[in-house]
Amino acid sequence: AQSVSQHNHHVILSEAASLELGCNYSYGGTVNLFWYVQYPGQHLQLLLKYFSGDPLVKGIKGFEAEFIKSKFSFNLRKPSVQWSDTAEYFCAVNAIWGGATNKLIFGTGTLLAVQP
Amino acid sequence: DVKVTQSSRYLVKRTGEKVFLECVQDMDHENMFWYRQDPGLGLRLIYFSYDVKMKEKGDIPEGYSVSREKKERFSLILESASTNQTSMYLCASSTGRTGYGYTFGSGTRLTVV
Numbered sequence: 001a002q003s004v005s006q007h008n009h010h011v012i013l014s015e016a017a018s019l020e021l022g023c024n025y026s027y028g029g030t031v032n033l034f035w036y037v038q039y040p041g042q043h044l045q046l047l048l049k050y051f052s053g054d055p056l057v058k059g060i061k062g063f064e065a066e067f068i069k070s071k072f073s074f075n076l077r078k079p080s081v082q083w084s085d086t087a088e089y090f091c092a093v094n095a096i097w098g099g100a101t102n103k104l105i106f107g108t109g110t111l112l113a114v115q116p
Numbered sequence: 117d118v119k120v121t122q123s124s125r126y127l128v129k130r131t132g133e134k135v136f137l138e139c140v141q142d143m144d145h146e147n148m149f150w151y152r153q154d155p156g157l158g159l160r161l162i163y164f165s166y167d168v169k170m171k172e173k174g175d176i177p178e179g180y181s182v183s184r185e186k187k188e189r190f191s192l193i194l195e196s197a198s199t200n201q202t203s204m205y206l207c208a209s210s211t212g213r214t215g216y217g218y219t220f221g222s223g224t225r226l227t228v229v
Contacts, residue, residue, distance in 0.1 A: 043221065043222045044206070044208075044218075090158060090159065103161055103174070104149075104218060105161070106151075106158045106160075107158050108156060109156075109158045109159075
């Protein structure tokens with residue numbers, strides 16, 4: 001079965017610090033990869049996605065992620081975080097195989113707190 | 117603005133009650149999903165549906181059932197609510213087969229007492 005691991009459960013950073021959140025998945029075939037964000041009291045929103053092509057993808061609000069197939073990883077990065085980035089971040093995987101399914105499997109989430 | 121609407125934001129129910137959580141989308145999406153979100157566990161898929169009257173079990177279907185009689189509506193049913201079903205329930209919809217384009221509802225926080 002597919003699974004997604006997010007190694008950092010809680011991360012506390014000061015403003016302007018750099019961010020990297022880890023995400024690893026277990027599936028040997030073709031995958032689509034996503035990062036979602038949930039700001040306090042709000043619904044889940046898509047930050048960025050990877051389907052194919054350039055493994056370095058850029059999303060909204062200055063976030064980017066790099067797909068490293070050999071490591072089954074899709075880590076999220078931001079060079080300089082802001083207080084408004086305080087949120088919970090979820091990595092998600094959609095494994096592509098022959099069936100008519102597009103379900104997303106989510107990681108356990110990482111709570112990011114940015115201190116002003 | 118496209119929307120996924122969940123009928124209740126907060127619900128409190130008693131143990132043993134039958135509970136209905138309703139979700140409606142206005143995007144003509146064929147796929148709909150129910151997840152539950154718990155601290156430290158992320159989002160776990162309960163059930164999903166590709167089309168009207170079709171349903172598939174997710175990773176944690178025990179204690180739940182679903183109904184999709186119309187394309188825009190996907191209901192989650194707790195046959196006999198238990199305290200371990202206290203959680204945030206999220207509905208989502210999407211189109212296509214790529215996992216892209218999920219739109220989430222705002223969630224229903226269910227407390228079973």
